Amino acid sequence: MFNNLSDKLDKALHVLKGHGSITEVNVAETLKEVRRALLDADVNFKIAKDFTVRVKDKAIGQNVLTTLQPGQLMVKIVKDELTELMGGDAAGINLSGAPSVILMSGLQGSGKTTFSGKLANYLKTKKSKKPLLVACDVYRPAAIDQLHIVGGQIGVEVFSDRGNTDPVAISKAGIAHAKANGYNVVIIDTAGRLAVDEVMMTEISNIHKAIQPQETLFVVDSMTGQDAVNTAKAFNDVLNFDGVILTKLDGDTRGGAAISIKSVVNKPIKFIGTGEKMEAIDVFYPARMADRILGMGDVVSLVERAQEQFDEEEARKLQKKIAKNQFGFDDFLKQIQQIKKMGNMKDLMGMIPGAGKMLKDVDIDDDAFKGIEAIIHSMTPKERTNPSIINASRKQRIGNGSGTSVQQVNQLLKQFDQMSKMMKMMQGGGGKKMMQMMKG
Numbered sequence: 001m002f003n004n005l006s007d008k009l010d011k012a013l014h015v016l017k018g019h020g021s022i023t024e025v026n027v028a029e030t031l032k033e034v035r036r037a038l039l040d041a042d043v044n045f046k047i048a049k050d051f052t053v054r055v056k057d058k059a060i061g062q063n064v065l066t067t068l069q070p071g072q073l074m075v076k077i078v079k080d081e082l083t084e085l086m087g088g089d090a091a092g093i094n095l096s097g098a099p100s101v102i103l104m105s106g107l108q109g110s111g112k113t114t115f116s117g118k119l120a121n122y123l124k125t126k127k128s129k130k131p132l133l134v135a136c137d138v139y140r141p142a143a144i145d146q147l148h149i150v151g152g153q154i155g156v157e158v159f160s161d162r163g164n165t166d167p168v169a170i171s172k173a174g175i176a177h178a179k180a181n182g183y184n185v186v187i188i189d190t191a192g193r194l195a196v197d198e199v200m201m202t203e204i205s206n207i208h209k210a211i212q213p214q215e216t217l218f219v220v221d222s223m224t225g226q227d228a229v230n231t232a233k234a235f236n237d238v239l240n241f242d243g244v245i246l247t248k249l250d251g252d253t254r255g256g257a258a259i260s261i262k263s264v265v266n267k268p269i270k271f272i273g274t275g276e277k278m279e280a281i282d283v284f285y286p287a288r289m290a291d292r293i294l295g296m297g298d299v300v301s302l303v304e305r306a307q308e309q310f311d312e313e314e315a316r317k318l319q320k321k322i323a324k325n326q327f328g329f330d331d332f333l334k335q336i337q338q339i340k341k342m343g344n345m346k347d348l349m350g351m352i353p354g355a356g357k358m359l360k361d362v363d364i365d366d367d368a369f370k371g372i373e374a375i376i377h378s379m380t381p382k383e384r385t386n387p388s389i390i391n392a393s394r395k396q397r398i399g400n401g402s403g404t405s406v407q408q409v410n411q412l413l414k415q416f417d418q419m420s421k422m423m424k425m426m427q428g429g430g431g432k433k434m435m436q437m438m439k440g
């Protein structure tokens with residue numbers, strides 16, 4: 001996410017970071033570089049210019065040049081301004097209606113349908129809501145099918161009326177269906193077009209007027225940069241929407257839309273989409289995003305994700321197993337699956353301070369564990385609980401079965417063995433022992 005921008009800002013600020021004494025000349029030079037980085041990220045010219053002017057004013061106001069660590073203070077000022085530019089505080093969504101009606105708007109291909117599913121899933125699993133999805137695209141039957149598939153994946157009902165060509169009538173019927181059947185949130189997925197046009201705007205505006213939703217969300221593909229900002233403006237002029245959803249941030253290396261959209265439409269970014277899977281949704285926190293852009297990682301989100309997957313009961317069981325030296329490959333597999341549920345690997349790595357930069361050219365994909373999983377799946381239950389029985393011929397069989405090599409099997413066995421030893425040491429008051437081991 002935003003690798004290019006992070007890189008350039010890092011280079012721009014690098015000059016200041018290491019220096020004890022900073023001159024007006026290198027502050028000015030840095031600000032010029034920061035502005036160039038923002039422009040390269042596809043941030044609007046005026047926004048980039050105003051940004052650097054504000055940073056400069058703040059730097060002068062805080063007497064940056066005379067402070068002890070001017071470089072760090074500059075980075076902090078840039079971070080604070082970046083946070084402010086992206087919206088300041090995180091914005092929630094209004095769920096006060098009975099049912100709460102959420103209207104989705106945006107161009108075709110922006111990720112509206114996918115996000116409708118993600119939001120329904122989020123509200124169901126994290127907020128204990130009972131959502132209903134309503135399919136209002138009367139032009140593309142495939143769009144209705146797609147919403148039904150998404151609903152099936154997450155176990156959320158989808159309301160549709162295939163013969164009906166009136167989206168206002170369908171959305172009203174959907175809301176009535178929700179009321180009659182105890183749904184407390186209604187998410188209405190509407191038809192989009194490839195570009196802003198009058199017919200689409202009139203249609204979405206008619207739906208908006210007729211149903212008066214609690215929340216109108218505008219979905220936009222972040223990879224489209226300035227276009228995303230212009231489209232946001234067009235939709236906001238007609239709908240006066242409540243919030244922006246930025247999708248496909250996983251593929252966005254530049255970040256221009258994320259940075260500019262708030263100041264153009266003056267509406268908060270509420271959620272982001274970071275992948276095609278239903279779990280790839282995050283609340284948008286401007287300060288955390290600023291940290292990530294500046295290569296400071298996002299440990300808070302990382303810990304939150306880990307906590308979401310943390311199951312106390314399971315953890316206790318695992319601890320017992322480790323204590324009894326019974327930790328086997330099945331447990332290992334479970335751990336891998338939990339990590340995978342936390343999200344896309346590269347995204348997770350990017351949350352570790354400094355790691356994003358180090359790993360920017362490393363190709364980590366979601367299949368990072370594929371080989372390991374295949375090897376474990378090729379083991380018999382006995383081998384999984386008692387890896388010591390895995391002899392040469394078994395290794396050969398496992399290698400063949402998993403499409404890997406004996407060498408890879410050996411490598412995994414070795415890693416597993418080391419891990420088991422380490423776990424045991426940490427268990428048995430071995431903290432000290434481990435420290436000793438590491439020292440010498």
Ligand code: GDP
Nearest residue numbers: 108109110111112113114247248273274275276
């Ligand atoms: P709609 O026409 O606005 O309803 O858009 P769709 O929901 O059909 O999404 C268009 C394409 O973008 C699909 O292939 C989705 O899988 C993909 N997509 C949606 N959101 C994301 C995201 O956050 N990240 C990535 N990588 N792909 C996404």
